[in-house]
Amino acid sequence: MARRPLPTLLRNPYAALLKGRGLVRTAADNAVDVFHPLITVGRGLRRLLAWLRARWDGTPGEQRGPLLFIAAAVVAVIAILPYGPVLAVAATTAAAAWAGRERPVVATGPGPAALARLRCLYEALVPHFGDAGDPEPLYSYRGDHTRVFDDCEFDGEDRPVRLRLRYPAYFDDGDPASRERIEQLLHAKAGRGREYRFDWDEEGNRLTVTALEPLPCDVGAQRFVTAPGEILLGITDACDAGRTVPVEGEDGGRDAPPVLWRTGARSTEPHLLVLGEPGSGTTTLLRSIALQALEEGELLVLDGGGTGGYACLAGRHGVLAVESDLAGALAGLEWAAHETERRLAAVNAALRDGRPVPEDACRPLWLLVDRPGVLGRLARAEDRPDPQDLLEVPLRHGRAANVTVVLADEPAAVGNGLSAAVCAGARARVALGPLAPGEVRAVLGVPAPTSRAAQVPPGRGYARLGSGPAVRLQVPAVPDPYDEEVPEARRRAVLELLPPRRKTLRAVREPAVAEG
Structure with a gap:
């Protein structure tokens, strides 16, 4: 006789309960699908009422009466319009459906x-x-x-x-x-x-x-829009500059925050000291300053390093001389000291007599001295006067005589090559290149405002004008136009800014001989 199977209830007592739970869950899901529009509209009405309550609580007491009057007038107008109540209910339902829609949850905060x-x-x-x-x-x-x-x-x-x-x-x-x-x-x-x-x-x-973000390196030699007596040292961060200037880069024109150095009689830091290792961009910065200074003044260049980076300035209008040997540097600095004293005497005489200052005493005179420490060591080796001693007069009286001194040397020269008069007189400082934090502090007098970058391009560093804050700096790319390894566009930009060459006596006589 075959064995009959047990009833399902005896084999699994919870089968009926599980089946009932499944039916209830299915019915609930179907009900949610059916009543989903009503749920959305109800949620939207709740949000609209909460918004109206917040607006009512935020309304001043003296404005609630006029607001109620306007609301009553709107309700009355809707009531007398044809199909007004129907349209009002439809609009309210649509607004509630839009306000009650399920918005996607946007993940916020760090991952x-x-x-x-x-x-x-x-x-x-x-x-x-x-x-x-x-x-x-x-x-x-x-x-x-x-x-x-x-x-x-x-x-x-x-x-x-x-x-x-x-x-x-x-x-x-x-x-x-x-x-x-x-x-x-x-x-x-x-x-x-x-x-x-x-x-x-x-x-x-x-x-x-x-x-x-890294500072842009695509700003080259160009005419910068600055006020008289202002020199653009480079580009910095927008938070450290009070204004912007239009510049031309590889991607076209744009506005960039500049580091502006004010020179002349109203300057609080009339002289500049640039410190950086070879290849850091010190010569590039001095060339950029020279091109801007020649727009209004005269220039005397002393190349103590003898690199020939200023040969493009020789013989140009406004360039008095470009000296690279010790004898020429001493002669040029001695003349600059006497010229400063002459200008100072002319200014004092004009102020005493109530006359305008003579034009030859007002025209700016710039002294660009590259590697004065090298010239000092050569002078000591030949038992000759230190060229830095001749800089004391321009550094001390240069602001009143409209004489500006710009010096460039290596960071190791601070306290071990540069004289105390040079370090005390040049209060505007620029530090270029991958310098250690201690070297930046020794040059600027304050710690570096940022951490050290992994790769430092030429012309990148920090600037501090007097007792102001230290800021990041990117010097404009002003290469030597006679360097054949430089891109042609950069060389042409520098040549276009150079003033024309002076006509020498030989150049004037040659046409006369040819004509005779």
Whole structure:
């Protein structure tokens, strides 16, 4: 006799319950699909009512009466219009459906990789900001990093673009060495290869770290739109410049934030000192200054390095001389000292007599001295006067006599080659090239405003005018037009800015001989 199977209820007592749950779930899904429009309209009406309630609460008391009168007038007009109530209900339903629609959820905040980087930064800062004696430390091992970072921005590669973090009040943020340790750590952990600006808020105990974009290197030799007596040293960040100037680059014209150095009688920093290793762009900056100075003044160039980078200026209108040997440099500086004294006497006499200053004392005179330390060593070897001693008169009285001195040398020359008069007189400073933080501090007198970049192109550095802040700087590309390795477009741009050559006595006599 065959065995009969057991009933389903005896084999699985929960089968009926599971089947009932499935039916209920299916019925609920079908009900949601059927009533979805009503649910959307109801959600929209709730949002519209909440918006109206917020507007009503934000309306001043003296304006609520007129607002109610306008609303009652609108309702009355709708009531008397043909099909007015029907259209009003349809419009309200459409507005509620639009307000109650399901909006896609946009993911905000840092992703998993960015959160991991923030956690790494937090743990790296614990030994510097943490204190075992703090009862409620901001920084502790296995602590909460979300309490520290107030604002975070990341790029597409989950690298921080901007960070704003808190630090305890007992951290010595006034010590440059303590700041430097934190900045080096953040530079290493946030991502090498970029420049970072560190803004310390000592009052609020906040540190803002901003990743800076590289400064453009495509600005070449051109006529810059500046005021009389202003010299454009280069391009900087928009946050460090008070205005912009139109420039021409590889991609066409645009406005760029400049670093402007004001010279003349109203300047607080009438003389400039440029320091950088060979190849960092010091000669390029001096050539750029020379082209701008020749628009209004006269120029005397002393090339102590003897590189021939200023040969393009020789024999041009406004260029008094281009000397590269010791004898010529001494003669030129001696003449410059006497010329400064003559101009100063002429200015004082005109002011005493109430007359205008003579034109020959008003025309700007520029002294460009490249590598004065080399000239000083040559003078000591030949037992001759140091050329830097002859610079004391132009440096001391140059502003009143409208004489401007621009010097360029290596960073090692500070305190070991440049005289005290030169270092004290040239208060406008420029540091170019991949200099160490200590060298930047020795040149500018303050720490570098940004971290050190991985690759420093020629002409990149920092500038500080007097007691002002240090800013980033990119010098315009003004190459030697006689260098055949330079692109033709760059060479032609420099040649177009050079003044015409002076007619020598030989050039004047040759046509006369030919005609005779």
